[in-house]
Amino acid sequence: ESIGLQNFKIAKDFIIEVINRLSKDERFERGDSRVGVVQYSHGNTQELVAMGDVNITNIRDLKEAVKKLNWIAGGTYTGEALQFTKEKLLARFASDKRVAIVITDGRSDTLRDLTPLSSLCEINTQVVSLGIGDIFRAPPNSEQLGVIACEGTSYRPGLSVQRDNYAELNFLYAVNFTGPADITLLVDSSTSVGSQNFELTKKFVKRQVERFLTAHMPSEDSVRVSVVQYSGKNQQILEARFLQNYTVIAKAIDDMEFLNDATDVNAALRYVTNLYRQSSRTGANKRVLILSDGNSQGITRNDIEKAVQAAQREGITIYVLAIGSQVHESNLQALVTGKTKEQNVAYEANHLFRMPDYKSLLQVIWIC
Incomplete structure (x- = not known):
């Protein structure tokens, strides 16, 4: 809920842009690279769309499925969502070269959700935690973001990136020129x-x-x-x-x-x-x-x-x-x-x- 509907739409656009960029250098077909998207909120609300789904036969279908995801609202159970991602999505991938991008405000409800935030670290996955301030202008929780990105563990460390608000996602790939x-x-x-x-x-x-x-x-x-x-x-x-x-x-x-x-x-x-x-x-x-x-x-x-x-x-x-x-x-x-x-x-x-x-x-x- 702290993300807000408009920010959720921006996040979906960002995900589609990431997929577009990956498509320039990777082949997303059976036996080649795979990609999937998980959306989550409170307990047991995870939604998964991925290559290999019955109704997703190519990268275009996947992007359409991402566009159709509806905002859930509710609480923030990041640990549970990461565990879901490990079991339901990453387990599909035959390759041991896995990268996960986690978009969150970094403030998981760890009192109710006791699942470790480091769940993805256990399967040799390079994790990028992208922490973004919420609609209440609260900054992302850097400590949780670090745990998600496997910092301070014996596993391969990932990358933790922070942005003040979702509007900045529009500029992550932007290059503007004011003159020649x-x-x-x-x-x-x-x-x-x-x-x-x-x-x-x-x-x-x-x-x-x-x-x-x-x-x-x-x-x-x-x-x-x-x-x-x-x-x-x-x-x-x-x-x-x-x-x-x-x-x-x-x-x-x-x-x-x-x-x-x-x-x-x-x-x-x-x-x-x-x-x-x-x-x-x-x-x-x-x-x-x-x-x-x-x-x-x-x-x-x-x-x-x-x-x-x-x-x-x-x-x-x-x-x-x-x-x-x-x-x-x-x-x-x-x-x-x-x-x-x-x-x-x-x-x-x-x-x-x-x-x-x-x-x-x-x-x-x-x-x-």
Whole structure:
């Protein structure tokens, strides 16, 4: 009941959007990936719609079933619902690669519902608890959200995300531009990435390009996208130069071949800076997203700072997506800020993003 009817509708729209995004990279057919949705409220009110149901033969049927779910209202028995999900939904899945997204205000009635909130942790499931403030403007319960996401347990920890209200769900995937923008995605193609991870990166880059080109913009020619892959000192390849046609860019990304050599992010950044000098539009916002772990052979932090500062003088704003656990923190900070000593935590938080591994690029609800 604390969710409210309107918020319930927003949540359903969000779930359908998640399914749409998953559908771009996953096959939802018998023997392939599976997906299902459980709605719950108080005791024994759970409703399940999933691939494999008699009346659900494809992903379109599932989305229609989600749309038809009616708001239950009532109390909040999250533990019971998670146990139901484990037994009635996840038990159907033959794969041991399971991800569960739990949308809740994080305030389960634990006095009446004694079922553990950590129920999904016991079956090797990566749990994302998405806690959202309710209609009474009460914030989500971070402690319960942490338990749901398996924090502080011997099981694989998940991810706990909090939002103030359901309206923010509309913006989890939103990219808006208030003026013209020239965006470049700088893709690491060095040996340390590995050929399999490089293929995952290509899928991720295609997804980001699509987001940029379909974002709300003030005019049709507002956003252009370039894609550059890099490895060693003289190994930068311009795959797409400030284009607006997604089909053309996607084809170029698909055709990218793994370079499999050293890593020189400085040379790559200098290459991109020169690209903007030659081809960027006057008055356009210049943005670069670098995929990097911060490691670069024979290069010091001072070298990185100089390259970043040269880019900044051209009006380029740099964002970094660091992937993996073996990252060079000092170099990452230099890539984002271009500064020697000063540290702006808020700025770094908005320009440096982290992922635990390459597979997570496609599994997580990527809030970028």
